[in-house]
Structure formats: structure tokens, C-alpha cells
Amino acid sequence: MAATLSLAAILAENARRRPEKTALVEGELRLTFAEVWQRARAQAGALVGLGVRPGDRVALMAPNTADFPHAYYAIAAAGGVVVPVHLLLSASEVEHVLKDSGATLLLCHPAQAETGTAAAQAVGVQVITLGAEFEKLARIAEPLPSYVTRAADDPAVVFYTSGTTGVPKGAVLSHFNLVMNATVNAFDANDIRPDDVALGALPLFHAFGQTVSMNSTWRAGATLVLLPRFDAARAIELMVKEGVNTFHGVPTMFVALAGAAAAMDALPELRVCVSGGASLPLAVLERFEEAFGAKIYEGYGLSETSPTATVNQPVFGTRAGTIGHPLWGVDVEIARAEVEGRVELLPPGELGEVVVRGHNVFSGYLGRPEATAETLVDGWLRTGDLGTKDDEGFLRIVDRKKDVIIRGGYNVYPREVEEVLLRHPGVAQAAVIGLPDELHGEEVCAVVVRATGAVPEAAEITEWSKEHLGRHKYPRRVEFTDALPLGPSMKILKRELRVRYAQ
Template sequence: MLNLSSFLEDSARRHPAKDAFIFQDTHLSYAQVNGAANQIANGLIANGIEPGDKIALSCLNVPYFPMVYFGILKAGGIVVPLSVLLKQDEVAYHLQDSDAKAYFCFLGAPGLPMLEEGHAGFVATDSCKDLYVITAKPTDPSPIPDLKTLGMLMNGQSPVAETVATSAEDTAVIIYTSGTTGQPKGAELTHSNLALNAIVSADLFKPTSEDTLLIVLPLFHIFAMTVMMNAGVYRATTNVLLPRFDAEVVLELMEKHKVTFFAGVPTMYWGLLNYQGDKVDIGGISDTLKMCLSGGASLPVKVLEDFEARFNVEILEGYGMSEGSPVVTFNQIESGRKPGSIGKPVWGVEVKIVDEDGKEVPNGEKGEIIYRGHNVTKGYYNKPEANVKTIRNGWLHSGDVGTKDEEGFFYVVDRTKDMIIRGGLNVYPREVEDVMMKHEAVSMVAVIGIPDDQYGEEVKACVVLKPGQEVSSEALREWTKERIAAYKYPRVVEFLTELPQSATGKILKKELRKM
């Protein structure tokens, strides 16, 4: 038997009174979170949930997320985490596609009508039988009449429960990923996938029960779920939750709670680096902060170097995918690190760079990143054709273009889908972005391909300038031209005040292509 919820149960036994999650002024101990998860599990079982049933969860970074997450697992169910930004048609698609039997939905926040969108999606789905509203307080009624609440589900249930026995290879979570084309697909991650990846993650940055993690990455995203929440619960850390990234708030929480570990995506490091306020003591934060982790997208070397200089802390950058639970490679303390690299394969995972025929290419040559190991999904839920295409002979084909150097460090060049083909020549946006980020006036840049009658695609750079800096599009174009191959430099340069981002902080290049 293996059930991921054993992480919570073990930490509750060893550190019952220790703060597990902090949200605003609320402090919840490991015993309290475990007890609440038991009540939720008992409530679900009393309402007819059986082992293997899928249960969707839309929730911001508040303590209800881990309570419901582990409660579903304790009941033998499968968690289907959903992005908090989904609209009603998208909610309906995910509920239908995953065969969800029940759905937990948080109220939302100003400008984020989660319950309205979630309820409309639920109503449009015949297969989903129950909607539980996660209210601000358990005793609060649902703002939509006649809907059950999480508080009602928990009411009268015992805080003691016997976790349903699940096997290591049973699905624990179905995590949706857009992939390269078509509708989102649900990657089935097993209890073994997620448990081993959380243990591997904890071994990477070595937190203890004396440490405090700040979790601002959304918990519905596999990076935050595994590398922060599950790894943190496994090591009995204190976890400070923040629903939305705001540089000043992040720094204030770091200072207030003496945060020792932080994980973010590149846009978050960029935001922290560019914070100009005077409400926090950067020196004090640096004294406490032990290490930062970066993933989700490639971190520009310039941002990494400047952040490390300002905060006097190392950033370990890694690479992963939803299908990889997610961690595949990481810069590791023991094996050293290289800025700009995604590091080396983590324990139990093999990685190769291959050509179109699946043959490994020489060091330094570009190819597709493929990997195999304990982290690889058992497949996409009800998508046999996608499984055949993505997982071949046990190797997961990532769709990412990468290289490996002589010392075994891997590098991501770009996503295959983001690659620009200009006049028959491949242009990798990451390469152009790295060059342009070195210009003194450039704060952030995203390079995309746009349709062109002559070349098929043309290179365009969307640029955010640093405050108080000026440069013309012509001057920036010429500056880049001098530092990169003639076919790669952007013929079009557009200045923006900000770049569109997803809920997880990734730059949305598809939105830039619509502009």
C-alpha cells in the first residue's frame, strides 16, 4: 500500500502542534490540518465516494486546498486540480473529460468569480453529481442557494479516519496540461510518481522541520504541489500561503515569517528584482533566505545573476513537466550548478537528447529532450492516441529542444511549438531573448514568430523597458543584429508596458501572437 496522504499523517504524528500552514493571521497545526482532512474523507465516503472516483478542486492558495487535497486522497479518490482562471465552458470540459463525480470550488476573489464560473460549468456537466462550495468560514452559507458547502460536508464527521488502502501505481492526481496542440489532456500521476518526486525534491534543497517555505506559486500547478506543498509536508516545514503574487507582499511575508525557502517562476524573480519600495529590509531577508528554486520556464541568466547579487542567495534552476510529476532535472548542491543550465537528471531519472529518429545526438547538438524513470505519468486519461505519440518504449518525449554539455549539464533551447521557422531556418526564441536581455535598457522580452509572405515566419520581439530607460526600436534591432546571426535578429520590435502572464506566471506567447 502507498497513499500520498501518509506524508501528512506522518508529520502530524511527529509534529502535531507545529504550524503546518499560515494564511494571513490564521495558523493551522499539522494535527489540525490532518484532522480536517480526515473529516473531509469521512464526509466524502458517507456521500458515496468510492476508491478511484475523480474529484475536481478549484481553490486559491488558502489552507482549504491542502485539507481537501489530502482528504480526497485519504478517501481513496483521485484529485483533479483545476486552474482558478477557468471559465465555465472550460470547467465543464475538465469535469466531463475527467469523469469527475464531485467538485470543490472556492468562492473566488475580487475580479475572480470562481464560484460563478465553476457553478455554471458544473450545471452543464451531467456526470458530476455534487458541488461543494468552499466558503471563507466553514459556518458561512453558500452564496448560491441550495448548494452544499465544505463546512456542511465536514459537519459531524470524525477527525479520525482510516485511510483507504491504495497501491503505488493507483492514480492519485490527474493534472491537466495543454501540451502542444488541441484540448488540454489529463496526465495521470500515481501515488508513487508524486511521493518519489516530492522526496527527490526535498533532497534537492534539504528543508527540515525548522524551515519555513513561502508558497505563492498556485497549488493547482504541479510545481507548487510537488516541490513545495508535498515536499514541505513530507519534511514537516511551516508553509506560508499567498494566493496572488505581489512583489511587496512576498517580501513583507519573507521578512515577517523569516522565510528560508522560496520557489518561483522567472516572472516572479523579475518582479522581486525590480521592486523599488522601501517597506522591507532586503538585508534582513537575505540573512534568513537559504535558497531559491526556479522552474516553469527558462530563467534569463541576467535576471538570475542580478537577483543573486541583490539578495545574496543562490537560485537553483530545474526543468520539469506535468507529465514528469514534475521534476526531471535540477541544478544540485552536490553536483554543482551552471547558470543558464537546467542541471542534471535527478535521482532515478534518465535523460537523453535525441534526433527525429530517436537516436542520441552528440554533446552540444540540439535535439528533443526525452526521459524515463519513476516520475513518468502512466498516461493521459482516456487518450490512447496521445499516449502512443508521447510515451515510446518507456521514454516520454517532451517536445522541448535541448542540448547537453561535456559535463552532463542539460540546457533547454526552446519549446518545439515556440520555434520560429524563418525562410527554412530554425530560430529558437530563447536564444534571441537571452541576447536582448543583455541590453541595458531591456527589462523583459518575449520573442515570437509572426506570419510573413516572403519568409513564412518573421521574428518579432515584444519588449518591456526598465523604468526611466529609453531606446528606439531601430536602435535595439541594430544592437541585436550585431550580436546574433543575420537570420535570427528581430525585424519587428514592439514596446509594451507588461507581458501577458498565465495564473502560474508564464508569459503567454499565444496572447502576444494575437496582438
């Protein structure tokens, strides 16, 4: 008999331990843990009525409204596997996710109905619209008395990772992976307390928002305030109104909040701010901490690691510019990047590929044994990120293995160049890419969004960079744009920039 565990226990236990506590706030809607669990059990009953059996995959396409957590926990309670769908995908991309995951049903928010329905019809998957249609089914269904028991290693969620190459692959995460990640995030990494109030502004369809904002907050019995569309001024107003003291975001969100702070009447008193999803430039960290008087704890992870692998944790001391230490029960080391097929660990201070092992490492890519075997080597997960670990165990990410620019035989790490550019007063955002070059193999190109009211010229930015960077590193080419292309998880899409500027 295998050990059993369900992700649904995160919600069920709160309904048992703190039934009257406010769990969820969205606009005018305020629900207690007992009410959220009641809705999830009713919806789980409806799913069973629709033929969902334990282990069946159910796709979920919804923004950060109350519909998302209800449906998410309903699927888990029915023993199903959640397949979250990115909201920025085209119908053909959604088709790929439905077909590849073998989903038997799509739960789709009305705002996404057009794309979702087109995709589902193309692959013959049943669609139920969240809101009136699903609620009607939930009203007439017999609510499940509790959640369906699952083995701890059974799949709970399949995340489709955009990956920098080829079609998205489904990363399979178990109940054990996700319950452990939520638990150690809440109780070991940061001290999350039941009276905390967290803002859920990160997309819940993404691993960071799902684990850190939703599941960890509820694992600690704290309150989640949802913001369906991130807008910095709106976020600040909402945080002040609801007494939010915990914020999780990606660097682009911290940039926007720091920029909006000066014009606001009041700012929230933030106790815990966590950054992840992409590296946080020091200039942004400083600007935000100055505006809000709050510390940012930068962390690191991937969909394949549930997602948190490391984070700056008060217990170890924190260090700006690093991603802190591994989570409780997780090992993160640096391995020789160029060695394929085995993991060869390097001593402190050496640059290499970040590798992870622990309770957070996924089961593998759905239906892709070769891709799984390339990623899981010698009991370690190879991340494809380059980093270092110092004598005190602080980890740093230097760059994606695939983003490194090789100019005239020298490695240039875009992140280092971006850090310098972001200190220029005329630069609001910057992305550095390598473009094909006949002479040097690759040339360093900076794509810049100008700061409001500033009009720096390309030559001025190149000169500024020259003063602060080695000869092979500074951008010879500077392009200006109004906005950088962002993926569904708010990461800058460098491959799109490479295509756009390669001509």
C-alpha cells in the same frame, strides 16, 4: 498483492512524527501538522458521506488558501483522485475539465463559485463550496481514522495540461509518481530541513506549486506559508515577517522580486531559491542574486513528469543558464528530434529533443491512448523541448520544438534572442515569436515591455540586437506592450502573441 502507497501519508506521517510543529501559515491562521491532518480526516469523512469512493475523481478549484491543502489531502485520504482546476479558466473550459475527467464532485472556493457552479451545472456535477458549507459537512461527519489504502500505481492526481495544441489533456499521475517526486526533491535534489520555512506563492493547482512548494516542503516536515495572490512587495514583507528561507518561483516572479527589492526596508535571508516553469534568463538570475544575495537553483519539468525532471543540485555543482542534472532515479537524455515512433539517443553536445524516463513519468493521458502512445515511446517520455547535454551531464533547454522560428531556412531559438534583449537597460520583459513572412517563411518579432521610466524605440532595440546576434537572428520587428499575456502557471503565452501580431 500489489505494493500500497498513499500521497496522504505525507501529511499523516508528519502528524505522527511532529504533531506540534507548525505546518501551515495563512494570514492569521497557524496550524500544526496534527491540526491539518485532523481537518483533512474530517473533510475526508464528509467526502465519503457525499458518496466519494476510492478511485472517484474530485475536482478542486481554490486559490492558495488553507482550503486547498485541506481539501487536497482530504480527497487523497478518502482514496479519491484530485483534479486541480486552473483558476483562470472560463466556465466552458472548466466544463471541459469536469466532463473529460469524469469528476463526480467539484469542491469550489467562494471566490471561484460563479465560474465553477456554472460549469458544474452545465455538466451535472455536484458542487460543494469550500468554507462554511464544506466545514459544516465535515463537523457532522465521522472523521476517517486514517487514509484509505491505495495501490502505488493507482491514480492520485490528474493534471490538465494546456499543451500548445488542441484541448487540454488530463495527465494521470500515480501515488508513487508524486510521493517519489516530493521525496527526492526534498532529500536528494536540495537539502530541505524540518526547520525550513517555504513561501507557497506558486499556484497550488499547478504541478510545480503542488509538488515542490506543498508536497516536498511537508515531506521534509517543514513549514509552508501561503500567499494567496502574488505581489512582489507583499511577498517580501511576508517572507521577512515569517522568517521564510525557501522560495520557489517562475522567472516572472524573480523579475518582480528583483525589481521590488530596492524599495523595501528589509529583505528575507533566503537559503534555497528554485526556479522552474519557463527558462530563467541569465540577466534575471544575476539581478535577483545581486539583490538578495541568494543562489537560484534552476530546474525543469512537466506536468507529465510529476513535475521535476532535472534541477541544479549542490552535489553536482551548479551552472547558471542550465537546468542542472536529472533528479535521483531519473534519466534525462537527448534524442534525435525529427525521428518519429522511436527514440534514438544522441551523444553529448548534440542538439535534440529532451527525453525522460524514471519514477516521475506519468501513466498516460486520461482516455487518450493515441496521445499517450505519441508521448511515451520506447520507454521514454518525449517532452517536445529541444536541448543539449554537455560532457559533465549539465542539461540546457534551447527552446520548445514548436516555438523554434525558421527564418530563410535557418533555425532561430527565441530563448537566445530573449537573453540578449533582456540585457538592454530599457527592456523589462521580452518574448520572441515567429510571424509568417512571404520572403523568409517566418520573421523574428520581439514583443517588449519597457523598463520603468525607459522609452527605447523599436529601431534602437533592433540595432542593439544586431550587435549581439547573428544576421538571421535579430528581431526585424519590435512591438511594445504594457504586459505580456500569462497563462495560469505564469508562463508567457506565445500562441496568443502570435495571433495578436500576425495581422
